[in-house]
Amino acid sequence: MNESPGRRIPQAQRLRDLLEDAIVEGHYAPGDRLDPEALARQYHCSRTPIREALTQLAVSGMVKVAPKRGTFVARLSVTELVERFEVMAELEGMCGRLAARRMTNESLMALQQAQVECRQCMLEGDVNGYYYKNGEFHRLIYEAGHNAFLAQEARRLHAMLKPYRRLQLHARHRLESSWCEHERIVAALMAGDAETAQRELREHVLLQGERFNDLVASMQRLEQAQT
Structure with missing residues (x-):
């Protein structure tokens, strides 16, 4: 049984x-x-x-x-997506700020290993592999903040946006830029710099500028394919 x-x-x-x-x-x-x-x-x-x-x-x-x-x-409009990414960016930033103050050596080592695995996927151009390793990277940061309620809410919204975050990774050069953003996040966490960790994580997630345009273009291509 x-x-x-x-x-x-x-x-x-x-x-x-x-x-x-x-x-x-x-x-x-x-x-x-x-x-x-x-x-x-x-x-x-x-x-x-x-x-x-x-x-x-x-x-x-x-x-x-x-x-x-x-x-x-379900169908999420562009407005609904932007609203959810805005909230996700703030939650990620909070997780980063707390993690910079509270994470243990063990959790930092696990995060560094996740970043190594992200790099390998990035070098191989493995979008799906990077997508899963990226999820692990963020999960480790949620847990490192040692705030169970915040981690739960971050995981819930992260799960809701997963298909769209996967879609983002197909944009040209997004794997490389995402990995570089990870590097700055890891550096801030290693230094215990809470303000920088919060800012870097927030900007890593927030939909703005070219990143927003790329996602909208990808969604439009999907809609055209469906019709």
């Missing part, structure tokens, strides 16, 4: 990632209904892990569940 959930959890996570990719890449348009039976046939699995994956996507905000109607792909 104990082994069965252990097998289902990785499968649900794999299916969640596949569905997330499919949504971000435009295979499912905003407003499309996601039928568990059809998805189970498509991915050659039972409906149980499909339902678990859809539940995870609902928590992240990627899909919306309408009672008695089903599960539908």
